[in-house]
Amino acid sequence: MESLKESSPAILSQRFSPKRRVPKYELRRELGWLWLGLLLVWPTTILGQIRNDFQALQNFRMTADVTGQLRDWIGQDPCSGPEWTGVVCKNGRVFELKLERLQLAGPIDALIELDQLRLLTLKDNNLTGTIPDFSSWRNMQLLYLNGNNFTGQIPATVSNMLRLARINLQDNHLEGFIPNVFDNLTRLQTLRLENNDLVGPIPPINNSGINDFSVAGNQLSGSIPSTLSRFSQNSFSGNAALCGEPLALACPPTVAPVQPPTADPNTAPGEAPIPPHRKKGSRLSTGEIVAIVVGDVVALLLITLALLFYYWRRYSRRNQEKPAKGGDLDKGEFSSGQFSTAQLPDSERSKLVFLEGSKHIFELEDLLRASAEMLGKGSFGTAYKAVLEDGSVVAVKRLKDVSTNGKKEFEQQMELIGKLKHPNVVPLRAYYYAKGEKLLVYDYQQNGSLYSLLHGNRGPGRTPLDWVTRLRIALGAARGLAYLHQECGSQKIPHGNIKSSNILLDKDYSACVSDYGLALLMTSSAATTRMAGYRAPEHADTKRISQRADVYSFGVVLLELLTGKAPVPAYSNAAQEEGIDLPRWVHSVVREEWTAEVFDIELMRYRNIEEEMVGLLQVAMVCVSPAPEQRPKMPQVVKMIEEIRPDPASSMDEEGFDSLTQSPLSDEG
Incomplete structure (x- = not known):
């Protein structure tokens, strides 16, 4: 051992002395081994990364592709050979993944392995689970996860995506607080978090580069940070507990914090202080x-x-109050109130008055005995479906808060409405007038409203509304509204309440405009408050309804048909309701030159309709022009829609729903 210790310094000095020169042949041999090692390791590393991308995509496909939309994901390399749907590669790695509106379902955790992603868009699918840790997506620039069913919180690791320019997480079920990390993302331009279940205050995001921002439709509270007050009210609407600019609700003055009570020297550490009125x-x-x-x-x-x-x-x-004959409008039938002609004095007791053209005549008592169900509550009252004893069906609207100068004026107005006859207008058949009760009887439209057809049961098992039917509904509703404008042209009486719930569909899915003429029963101030359909921009200043405003409202209905999205309701508390500002949203998408993203996912399954959809979109955009004088009149709107497809009704009859121009892409091969 001693000899080793003694010899070690000499040996080490001899072997590692800087003066020692390595022979050339030995140096060349070592460099050769180094290059050989690199040549062996480098392809293995790259191959491993490619295999990671392949495995990540295959894992995602196995859990998410429930309808077989990604059946062309075959082979061992997504970046060579036949193209994979939605996959874009660069330098042998997956750089972009575009899988929109493919009915994908399940979690997306497998995609975290794609560490070279620059763009990921999975919008408008049925994806679920929590949003995974963003740590692996350090190169991400554009991230669109909107229109799914994601839950959980927004990961704070979003701060790791320093290249991020746009992130859209709207229309999910995200909850919890908004993480205060967006200041770190200096390249961020878009932050969309609306229509989730986020709570708590909005963090003071001090990022001047953001120009597209929205947290509307959540459960946020507190004051809006001054750094975000430059955005419009629509960016914060639907959060009842938010206050401050730009919202009209001012924040209450800040209350000074309550000082904690002075510690009692007799109280032991960690023990609650003793109230002064009670001894320990x-x-x-x-x-x-x-x-x-x-x-x-x-x-x-x-x-x-x-x-x-x-x-x-x-x-x-x-x-x-129970009527003598048992004919009340309650019983779970007409309303929560009660009604009977037996309650009325003889001077006010009357009968159903049937208008010209009514073929089915029956008595008021027949109507009161009918079994009925509520269809919905509208601006003027409640509508019911009534099945008479003879099996016939009618729709009854029970009016509320009607302002008239008596029975004679009411009857004159009903006669005027009863004369309006058009295939695309729901006909008024009869009315009833009493001091405390006013009923209107219409033909029953068995396919309900356009609103319920578009937005009802959007989940699995829903029958999509095809393009020909949508175009046909748009043309029919336009013709009905144009007729009403022309017939009331001299008085310039507007409809005032154009919205998809007031466009009803008969047994053939023909559109019929309802609720017309009821502005005649209201004072101007009441009509302005309760009748505005999808309100035109000028309504905020003029507080008036007009035929030009009807055109704007109809334009929103066209956008509703094209996008499948529900617009913001018209009434004063619209900020608390579901829906979006459709004209503003469509303008923003078109401005980004992403026009295809406007259209309803249900329309993407049909072929050869892109030109027609763009044509109807152009008509809608003209109708929702901010300036009233720039909007066309309804007869012009009818002509523009007719030019898109001259007669969609006959096209449907000849081609049917399974025609070549309407066949779903998923049915091919």
Whole structure:
């Protein structure tokens, strides 16, 4: 051991002395081995990365492609050979993944392995689960996960994507707080988080590069940061607890924080301070306990007696008001109130008045005995489907808060409405007038409203509304509204309440405009408040309804048909309702030159209709022009729609739903 210690310095000095020269042949041999190692390792590394991309895509396909949309993902390399749907490669790696509107489902965790992604768009699918950790997507620039069913929180690791320019997470079910990390993303331009379940305050995002921002339709609270007040009200609407600019709701003054009580020197560390009125260690006396129990029992008895008295009075009143013949509009049928002609004095008692052209005549008592179900509540009252004893079906609208100068004026207005006859207008058949009750009877339209057809049951099992039917509905509704504008041309009476729920569909899916003429029954101020359809921009200043505003509302209906999206309701609390500002949203998408993203995913399955869809989109955009004078009149709108496809009704009859021009792409090969 000693000899080794003694010899070690000499040996080490001899072997590693800087003066020692390596023979040339030895140097060349070592460099050769180094190059050989690199040549062996480098292809293995690249091959491993390619295999990682391939495996990540295949894992994703196995869980998400429930309808077989990605059946061309075959082979061992997504970046060579036949192209894979939605996959774009560069330098042998997956750089872009575009899988929009393919009915994909399940989680997306497998895609995290694609560490070279620059663009990922999975919008408008049925993807679920939480959004995975963003740490692997450091190169991501464009990320679109909107229109899915993602849950959970927004990962704070979004701050790792320093190249990120646009991120869209809207229309999901994300919850929790908005992470305060977006200041780090200096290249960020778009941040869309609307229509989720996010809570808490909006973080003070101080990023001047963001020009497209929205957190509307969440459950956020508190004041809007001054750094974000430059955006419009629509960016924050639908959050009832938000305040501050640009919203009209001002924030309450800041309350000074309550100072904590001074520590009691007699209180031990970690022990709650003792109230001044009670000494430490004292307990309630027996008398105090008895008093508390007796007080609780007495309070409970008083509450019980009050409830019994309330329900007794309600029951007695209901029995007194019960009609002699049992013909009331309650029974879960017409409304929550009650009605009977037996309650009215003889001077006010009347019958159903049938208008010219009505073929099916029946008595008021027949209507009161009919079984009925509520169809919905609108601006003027509640609508019901009534099935008479002879099996015929009618629609009854029970009016509320009607302002007229008496029975004679009401009858004159009903006669005027009853004269309006057109195939695309729901005909008024009869009316009933009494001091406290006014009923309108229409033909029942068995396929409901356009709103329910477009937005009802958007999940699995839904029957899509095909393009020919949509175009046919648009033309029919335009013709009906144009007729009403022309017939009321001299008085320039507007409809005032154009929206998809007031466009009804008969057994052949022909569009029929309803709720027309009811502006005649309202004072101008009431009509302005309750009748505005999808309100035109000028309504905020003029507070008036007009035929030009009808054209704007009809343009929004056309956008609704094209996009499949529900617009913001018209009434004053629209910010609290579901829906989006359709004209603004469409303008923004078209401005980005992404026009194809406007159209409803259900229309993407049909071929050879792109030109027609763009044509109808152009008509809609003209109708929603901000300036009223730039909007066409309804007869012009009819002509423009007719030029898109001269007669969509006959096209449907001749071609049918399974024609070559309407066949789904998924049915091919």
